Amino acid sequence: MSSRAPEPALxxxxxxxxLALVINxxxxxxxxxxxxxxxxxxxxAWWAINDLNHTHFVAAVIIGLLYDxxxxxxxxxHAMIFSVLLFLLLRLRLRLRVVRPLQQGFTLTLLLFGHQLLLLPFVSTDAATNAYFWSMPLTGFVLWPFLRLLLNWLNHVPAPRS
Amino acid sequence: MAAFVFAVLMMVLDHYTQLASHVRGVLLNVLQPVEMVAALPRSLYNAYTDAAQNEESLRRQVKALTARNLLLQAQLQRMRELEDENRQLRLLLDAGSQLPSDRIELTIATVLRISLRPEADFMVLNKGALDHIAPMMPVMDANGVLGLITEVSELTSQARLLTDPELSIPVRFERTGMRAVTRGLGHGRLEVDFVRLDTDVKPGDLLVTSGIGGIFPPGYPVARVQSVSAQKDGTFYRITAVPVSRLYNNHEVLIVRHVQPRT
Structure with a gap:
């Protein structure tokens, strides 16, 4: 990039x-x-992928604390989990920017799976809820395209050319 | 890296000290509007169903409730008589230190959200510090104990449910008077600890608060014993119990606001 991308609106x-907090x-x-x-x-993740000017670690910690x-x-x-996942995401974000939404969703599913793995030592598991607990990343996969569309629309991100 | 270290430091602080409780209070205040907005759809739905009821059914409901109120008041009067008699008998026996505390104020709160997740079992109530709610106040419904207020913001408060693994309630068996302690297992279940193998316990026994510790007032139902089994090479039973309160279907709960310290 020769010139810096515009700052995202606060x-x-x-x-x-x-909105994310309200949904949860x-x-x-x-x-x-x-x-x-x-x-x-x-x-x-959307912000990390679309706004390359920042690492978003501060946001990760604040949002993590709110989720706690x-x-x-x-x-x-959650602050710890989010910052670990964000670290992994930052390694991938340049590649994620150019891949198809489906592929993005797949990567995020893996990251959400990592989220559950990191959470596991701190929760009480139960046979009745295990299935729900482990299918959460799949719901993330389903929700990602819609969330991506909504945030793209909100921030006027142009549609990919391919 | 700095974020990771900060987060881990925060976890250590929260686990081992009380320093993080201020941070938690600030975060709760930030979350207040979020929780209010999230509770909107449900309150709108409730308002709609209230408005959609026709007058005839409301009239019938009022009649039924008036009759029920009359019955309950009659029962309450008998209770008062028994309470007085009980106090006098206790005084005669010189058991003054065990006078039941009778100064209890109840605050009705609406449940904004129930979180039953593997992480924690708690509910968010719409009464906070501005309504003189403070941590360590018991929460109950019409059937029994629900939990304990743990965090308070200005307008909302969080109550850990009795099924949360971090909450223990001192109880006694109503039938035998044996004392024990309940411990949450998560997922709507409880365990009862410290019941020796040589005591008489049956499934179906009712557990009521013992009042030890001074947080929960004595005599309120907590849970019913579901299964009893002997631990291998142990001295205690392994007892699971289910709460008597309606954990999931409550819309309104009671916060016990003021328990006179027992003299």
Whole structure:
């Protein structure tokens, strides 16, 4: 890149993260809650992929801390998980920018799977909820294209040329 | 790297000290609007169903509730009589230190959100510090104990449910008077610890709060014993129990606001 890309508008950053938190705070029936991926992380991933001027680690920690409060976990647990996943994502983001949305979704599914693996030592597992717990990354795969479209539209990101 | 170190440091601080509770309070305040917005669809739905009920059914409901209220009040009067008698008998026996505490104020709170995840079992209530809610206040519903307030923001509060692995409640068996401690297992179940193998325990036994520790007022139902099995090479039973309160279907709960310290 010869010239720096324009800075993202602050309101769209805040709005997207607030929306993600609201989605995760929705009172869903029973185990459906477990199927919902941490939308905050998906939004973070979108920003990391689309805004190359920042590493977004500060956002990762703040959003992580908010998720810790939202899910009642040890303060800093989600912040740790999100920053580890973001680190992996930053290695890949230049390649992820040019691949198809489906392929992006696949990578994010793997990252969400890593999220569950990192979370595992801190949760109480149960045979009844294990299936939900481990299918969360797949829901993330389904939701990613829609989230991507919505955020692209909000931030006027042009459609890929290919 | 710095983010990772910061997060891990935060976890250590939260686990071993109380320093992080201020941070948690700030975060809860940030989350307040989020939780309010997230609870909107459900409250709108409730408002809609309330508005859609016709007058006839509402009239019938009022009649039924009035009748029920009358019945409950009659029962309550008998309870008061028994309470007085009980107190006098206790005084006669010189058991003054065990006078049941009777100064309890109840606050009705609406459940904004119930989080039943492998991470933690808790509910978010719409009453906070501005309504004089403070941590360590018990929460219950019409059937029994639900949990304990752990975090408070200005307008909302978080209550850990009794099935959360981090919450233990001192109880006694109603039938035998044996004391024990419940411990949450997550996923809507409880375990009862410290019941020796030589005691009389049956499935179906009711556990009520013992009042030890001074946090939960004594005598409120907590859970019912589901299964009893002897631990291998142990001295205690392995007992699982299910809460008597309606963990999942509550819309309104009661926060026990003020328990007079027992003298």
């Amino acid at each position: 309101w769209s950053l805040l709005l997207s993260y607030a 705070a929705l009172p869903l029936a029973g185990n459906l809650q477990l199927l919902l991926p941490p939308m905050g992380f998906l939004v973070l 409060t939202l899910t009642g976990t040890l303060l800093g647990l």
